[in-house]
Structure formats: structure tokens, C-alpha cells
Amino acid sequence: MSFDYDLFVIGGGSGGVRAARISAGYGAKVALAEESRMGGTCVIRGCVPKKLMVFASAAPAEAAQARGFGWEDATAGNFSWDAFKVRLDAELNRLEAAYTKGLEVAGVNIFHQRAHIVGPHEVELADGMRVSAKHILIAAGGRPYLPGIPGDDLGMISDDLFLLDRLPGRVLVVGGGFIACEFSTILNGLGVDTTLVYRGDKVLRGFDNDLRELLTMQLADSGIHVRLKQNPARLDKQGDQTRVTFEDGKVEDFDAVIFATGRAPYTKGLGLENAGVTLAPNGAVAVDEWSQTNIPSIFAVGDVTDRVNLTPVAIREGHAFADTIFGNKPHNLDHGLVASAVYTRPHEVASIGMTEDEAIQRGGVEIYDTRFRPMKSLFAGSDARVMMKLIVDEATRKVLGCQIFGPEAGELIQLVAIPITMGATKEDFDLTVAVHPTLAEELVTMRQPSRRHEAPAPA
Known part of the structure; x- marks a missing residue:
């Protein structure tokens, strides 16, 4: 059977881009569709902008430490969100262009639009065009989700932080994982009055207990208002602010509420049911150790599979897929030993x-x-x-x-x-x-x- 492409990749994040580029390097005819910006969560609204904001937020503490070394007049000065945002946007544009150029140089055909699966070997683009592929790779990533309480649409998700026109004066961060801890650190360091609320007794569930205790104490010591064993019950509009009613009945107003309560695989509307692809109860694409679904022609890598949701893991999964299918070098990734870091300060x-x-x-x-x-x-x-x-x-x-x-x-x-x-x-x-x-x-x-x-x- 003849196909338009050897491989069609849905998703232009780290895993999808790596799989497409390496596969094309092996001589495969490859296409990739991305409905948003090339680079995906990590480059555009995750790892990269977050780490740059961590660096920016550390300046006041670094100035204070410098005074301890005798630099008596050391100060971070006044932070300009506008000036930082201009440089941040320029850097993200540069990285997005680099990702795009890397694919183009490798010979990958890029469709800057959404795609969904029609059948085991067929994909339909948003403009109605249909193409066939011997192999289809799902690399659509994950998306933050709201907790499902009344008025949660008044809150923001983590992606929104990078799009703010100005910093809020007082913010509530809901959650206790990677994102909640890092964003609380960032906002607090930038001078925002920050409250972190989490339903557990200490942050970072799943990490070593000593690490959890130490970070929970550090967040509070740094000036963040840490409220444990508590959760918002509803949000309401109150003028220019958001009124939060907590489960214990307390009511407070904030300039912004950020939900960092988790991410879900981005599989809705991908048409996976059209091909009979098996999904996990949380919507993740079910795959084996070779990133293959129950449909032999369809594979998936990265956060959409909800295995280990880290960018380097998605990259390694994508590379292993390309090596195995097109490079005659079959291997897979051992997910049992993967390092991770949470970029809090100090x-x-x-x-x-x-x-x-x-x-x-x-x-x-x-x-x-x-x-x-x-x-x-x-x-x-x-x-x-x-x-x-x-x-x-x-x-x-x-x-x-x-x-x-x-x-x-x-x-x-x-x-x-x-x-x-x-x-x-x-x-x-x-x-x-x-x-x-x-x-x-x-x-x-x-x-x-x-x-x-x-x-x-x-x-």
C-alpha cells in the first residue's frame, strides 16, 4: 500500500519534534502538525520561560546575600515586568524559530494547524485536507486543568502567567506540586504578595519525605503564606478582584488566582476513537514499552502517555521511536530511573x-x-x-x-x-x-x- 508519508506526527513539542527530525534523518518522509506554537509546553509555556523567571525572581535574595559579603549598598532595584516580558518574548520567538528551522532543514513538512486521526493510517487537518501515513505518532502533550469548583473559570492556569500584562498585587496559588511551588517562589521573589494553598500536609506529594518537609518550611520562611490542609470551595467576581471562599468557610479577595492543580493528557478531539486506540481512564494514550498503542501503526510519546511527564523523557522516547522504526536500532527507554528537579529558591x-x-x-x-x-x-x-x-x-x-x-x-x-x-x-x-x-x-x-x-x- 502506498502512503503520502512514512510518518505523520501530531504535536510540535519536544518529543514530537525530536521524533520527526531523527526519522527524517534516516530518510523517512515525515510531516508534522502543530496547532499552536512550535516548541510545545517546555519551550513556550513551561521549562524555559519558567526558569528565566526563576532567575529574575532570585535577584532580591542575591542582593541581600551580597550585603552579607560587604557590598553594603547592594540592592536589586525596581523590577520592570514590561522590560522583562519584552526580553522573554524575544527569547521564546528565537527558540520557536530554531525548532521550526531544524525541522525544515531535516526535510519535515510542517502543517501549522490542528490535526486529528481519521483511521489507523489517515489524518485530517483543520482545513479539511486528508493525508495518509504508514505510521502515526501522537505527541500532543498535556494541558493544565481546572479543579471543577464553582467559578473556577475566574482563575488562571499556569500557562497564563507568561501572558500577563502586569503582575498582580496579591495572588493565590492553588496546588502543591512542581508548578505550584515554583510559581509561588517566582511571584514572591518578584514582589507579589503570594499565598499558597494545598490540601495536603506538606508540598510535593510523591517526593522523599525529608525533601517535602524542607521545601514546605522554605516556602514559608521566604515570605509565602503557606496554608496546608485547606482548599478553595468556590470563586466569585468581586469588582476587579476574585473572591475566594475556602472549604473552612473563610473568605478572602485576591487580584488573581492561579490553579496549579495538575495536568491532563491532551487527547480530547484527536479522533483516537476513530482508529480504536485504547485510552487510560484519565485520557492518556495507552502504550507498551515501545511507545506503541494497541493499533500497530499508531504510537505515542511524551505527556500524552502520562508515563514520566518530563521534557527530557519525551525527547528520549521520541528519539527511541525514530531509532527503532526507521533507524534499524531498536531500543526503548527505562522509565524507572529518571532524575528530576524543582526550581525553587534559595x-x-x-x-x-x-x-x-x-x-x-x-x-x-x-x-x-x-x-x-x-x-x-x-x-x-x-x-x-x-x-x-x-x-x-x-x-x-x-x-x-x-x-x-x-x-x-x-x-x-x-x-x-x-x-x-x-x-x-x-x-x-x-x-x-x-x-x-x-x-x-x-x-x-x-x-x-x-x-x-x-x-x-x-x-
């Missing part, structure tokens, strides 16, 4: 592998950890403490996990992820000569376990 949260909570359940594990006041902030007068933790298998001596709370923890976890992924043992860490004075030297100087978690007794 300290970040970073993790790879097993948490201590998981270690307790598993047993047969040693915990090596340390807490200390780092040289730089200590000298400047800060009481902030760093935490580092290694989780080690007692029998094999392999390092099963690492948890870090400290400055630039994301940079540290990227490096320590390499030996952990390679299967390094605690003794391999011990043999490594420390670089002094650094934060990271603590990872190779913890000699004695702080505690052990015994293996469960045989049944």
Missing part, C-alpha cells in the same frame, strides 16, 4: 531513584545523609541548611537513589545521575576524591550510614 529540590519512604517498604537498605549550613549562605548570615541523602542496597551495595535539597540541586543531580544509572556502588562513591570546598563533596564523604531499614521477614 534551595532547589532534586531527586533520582528510590526515596527513603520507598526504602522503608522495600527493606535491606542503608541510608546515608547529611545536613549542614553551606559556606556561602552561612557567611552571609543565613541559617538555611542543605540536605543530601544516598540510599544504598545492603546486599549489592548499589546506590539506589539520591535526594538533594540545596542551591543548584538540579545541576548536582544531573551529575550524580550518571554513576547511579551506571550501577555505581557506595564504595565507588567512597573511592572518588572530593573537590573541596564544594557542596557536592558531601556526596562522596558520607562514610557511615545514618540508619538502616531491615528487609521484611520471610512469610
Whole structure:
């Protein structure tokens, strides 16, 4: 059977672009459809603009630290959202153009419009044009969702933060995950009176318990009004403000409410039912370890599959798909060992592998950890403490996990992820000569376990 394309990709985010570009490099005839801006969530409304805003928001704290080092007149001055926004928009435009050019140079045919599936080998574009493809790859990503309370349409989602004409004077951030913690840090650092409300007893559900406790305390210590075990029940318009009624009956007015309560796979309206593609209960595309759906010609990568919803994972999934289908180099991605970081300030949260909570359940594990006041902030007068933790298998001596709370923890976890992924043992860490004075030297100087978690007794 003859097809218009060897591969048709729906979605121009990180995973879809990587799959399209690598597949085209193998000689495949490839097309890609993107209904919004090229680059997807990460480039346009996620990782990149968020990290740039984190950098901007850190200036007041950095100025305060500089005063601790003798720069008596150091100050961050007045922040101009307008000036920052101009530079931010220019950078996102540059990145979007680079993504587009990369595809064009590779020979990918780009359709700047929405596409949906008509059948196992057929796609229809928004303008009515239909094309056929031997393989179809769904890489439509995810979208923030509202919590379903009365008046939630009066609130914003995380995407909206990058589109604001001006910063609000007082904001309520709803949620306790990555996005809620990072956005609270950003807004607080930019001078916005910020309240974070979360239904749990501490933020970052699913992370190591020590990391959760430390970040919850840091958010409050930095000036964010942290309200735990609480949730908004409804929103109402009150003049230029939004009136929030909480579940405990309290009522307050805010200039803006941002819902950071989660993201859902963006599969609605993609026509997957037309091809008989199986979806998970939350709408995610169900795939196997090769990113293949129950329909042999249709694959999916990235957040739309709701496996590990991180940009580098989507990229690796897309690359593995291209290598397997068009490069004669079959391989897939092990989702069991993926590092992640939460870009809060002054300290970040970073993790790879097993948490201590998981270690307790598993047993047969040693915990090596340390807490200390780092040289730089200590000298400047800060009481902030760093935490580092290694989780080690007692029998094999392999390092099963690492948890870090400290400055630039994301940079540290990227490096320590390499030996952990390679299967390094605690003794391999011990043999490594420390670089002094650094934060990271603590990872190779913890000699004695702080505690052990015994293996469960045989049944």
C-alpha cells in the first residue's frame, strides 16, 4: 500500500519534534502538525520561560546575600515586568524559530494547524485536507486543568502567567506540586504578595519525605503564606478582584488566582476513537514499552502517555521511536530511573531513584545523609541548611537513589545521575576524591550510614 508519508506526527513539542527530525534523518518522509506554537509546553509555556523567571525572581535574595559579603549598598532595584516580558518574548520567538528551522532543514513538512486521526493510517487537518501515513505518532502533550469548583473559570492556569500584562498585587496559588511551588517562589521573589494553598500536609506529594518537609518550611520562611490542609470551595467576581471562599468557610479577595492543580493528557478531539486506540481512564494514550498503542501503526510519546511527564523523557522516547522504526536500532527507554528537579529558591529540590519512604517498604537498605549550613549562605548570615541523602542496597551495595535539597540541586543531580544509572556502588562513591570546598563533596564523604531499614521477614 502506498502512503503520502512514512510518518505523520501530531504535536510540535519536544518529543514530537525530536521524533520527526531523527526519522527524517534516516530518510523517512515525515510531516508534522502543530496547532499552536512550535516548541510545545517546555519551550513556550513551561521549562524555559519558567526558569528565566526563576532567575529574575532570585535577584532580591542575591542582593541581600551580597550585603552579607560587604557590598553594603547592594540592592536589586525596581523590577520592570514590561522590560522583562519584552526580553522573554524575544527569547521564546528565537527558540520557536530554531525548532521550526531544524525541522525544515531535516526535510519535515510542517502543517501549522490542528490535526486529528481519521483511521489507523489517515489524518485530517483543520482545513479539511486528508493525508495518509504508514505510521502515526501522537505527541500532543498535556494541558493544565481546572479543579471543577464553582467559578473556577475566574482563575488562571499556569500557562497564563507568561501572558500577563502586569503582575498582580496579591495572588493565590492553588496546588502543591512542581508548578505550584515554583510559581509561588517566582511571584514572591518578584514582589507579589503570594499565598499558597494545598490540601495536603506538606508540598510535593510523591517526593522523599525529608525533601517535602524542607521545601514546605522554605516556602514559608521566604515570605509565602503557606496554608496546608485547606482548599478553595468556590470563586466569585468581586469588582476587579476574585473572591475566594475556602472549604473552612473563610473568605478572602485576591487580584488573581492561579490553579496549579495538575495536568491532563491532551487527547480530547484527536479522533483516537476513530482508529480504536485504547485510552487510560484519565485520557492518556495507552502504550507498551515501545511507545506503541494497541493499533500497530499508531504510537505515542511524551505527556500524552502520562508515563514520566518530563521534557527530557519525551525527547528520549521520541528519539527511541525514530531509532527503532526507521533507524534499524531498536531500543526503548527505562522509565524507572529518571532524575528530576524543582526550581525553587534559595534551595532547589532534586531527586533520582528510590526515596527513603520507598526504602522503608522495600527493606535491606542503608541510608546515608547529611545536613549542614553551606559556606556561602552561612557567611552571609543565613541559617538555611542543605540536605543530601544516598540510599544504598545492603546486599549489592548499589546506590539506589539520591535526594538533594540545596542551591543548584538540579545541576548536582544531573551529575550524580550518571554513576547511579551506571550501577555505581557506595564504595565507588567512597573511592572518588572530593573537590573541596564544594557542596557536592558531601556526596562522596558520607562514610557511615545514618540508619538502616531491615528487609521484611520471610512469610
